[in-house]
Amino acid sequence: MGVVAKVSGSTTAQTLPSPTPWPGVNARLLSSHAGLPIAPLQRLAHFSADDFERFTLEWAEGYLKDHLAGAFEVQQRGGAGDKGRDIVVWLDPPTASPRRSQIYQCKHYTTRLGAGAAAGEIAKLLHYTCLGDFPKPETYWFVTHLGVTGHLQDLIDIPDKLRQFILDEWDKHCAKAITGKGSVVLAGPFKAYVESFDFATFRIKQPHELIDEHGKTKYHHIIFGAPLITRPPVSPPPSTVAPLETAYVGQLFEVIGQELKIPVSQPNDFAHDSTCRVLFNRSRLTFYAAEGLKALARDHMADQGYFTTLLEEFSQGLFFNYSAAGASGYERLVDTIKAAQALQLGGHILADHVQAADREGMCHQMANEDLVRWCKP
16 A cells, blocks of 8 residues: 555644645756646656645635536545545535535555555445445545546446445455444445445546646646647727726826816827827727736636736836826836836746737726826826
C-alpha cells in the first residue's frame, strides 16, 4: 500500500479552509526562464502528498462548492476516524430526510490505486452506512493523482463484479481495514446489506476530469500556467449608454464640458464638436475592449480577480499622470491614456492578452471604479 494523504487531520466536519499558496509558484511556473511547459496531467502525476492535499482543497473550494450542480454545503472530513469520507458534499439542508450527499475519498499513493486498497475504503462506507452513522451517498468517488489500476476500473465499470470481489475478498482486504480495532465480520444482516447494496454508487474521478474541474477554479492557472487563448473581436458598444457605463461616461461629460465651457449631460450637447465626438465614441469602444479582457479572466481563467489586480497595476503605474497638478481634465485624460500604452505590466498573468485598445480602456475602467477623477473638484 502506498502513502496516503488525507485532505485534513480533523475527525469532524468543518468549513473548508482556504488553500495555502504554492511555494515559489511565480518563479517556478510564470517566469520567462521556466523552460518548456509541463503538461497538466504530468504535473499532477508528480505531486507530492502535500501538493495533492493543497490541490484537492483548491478543487473542493473552487469547484465543488461553486460549480457542482445542486451543492448545498461542502464539508472537509478527512483524517483518522473519517469513516471513509474526506470530502462530503451535501445536496440538501440538514432538515431534509433523507439528506442526499456525494462523498469524495482523496488518496495520494505512490502507485495507481488498486482494487485491494480501494476495497478497504468501500468496506468502511458499507459498515458505517449499515450502522446508520450517516446516510448512503448518491455517489462515492475515489480521487487520486495517478488514477487507478485496470483491475479496479474494470470492477467499478461492472458493479455486480465489484460486489462479488468485496464478498470474496472481505477477509483479505476489508475486515481489518474498517475500525483499526479488530476485524469486522461479514455475516448475518450486514452481509445481506452488502449483497443488496447498489455498487454503482462507487465511481472513479479520472485525473483528466479532476484537472478539467480544477480548471474552473481561480487557482488553476497559478499552478498549470495560463492557456493560449484566442480572444474574439471586440463587440461594438450599444447605441445608448448602458448602466455599467454610468460612472466613466459621467466623468467624460465633465471633461468635455470643461473643455468646451458648456454644460454637458448627453452626447447631443457636443455633437457640433468633432474632436469631442471622437473622444467620446472612442472611449466607449475601448471601455468595452477592456470589458472583453475582464470576460477573458472570468470565463477562461475562472477568476475575475486577475482583472482587478491588473486594474490596480494601471492605477498605481499611472498615478502621477492622472493626478498632475494644474492640468485640465482633458489634459489629465489624454496624458494618462498615452502613458498607459507604455506601462510595463511585468509578469502579470494577463499581460500577454492586453492589447492597445485594452490599455486605453483601462483608463476608463479606472474612472468607472472611481479610482481617478479627471476633473478634480
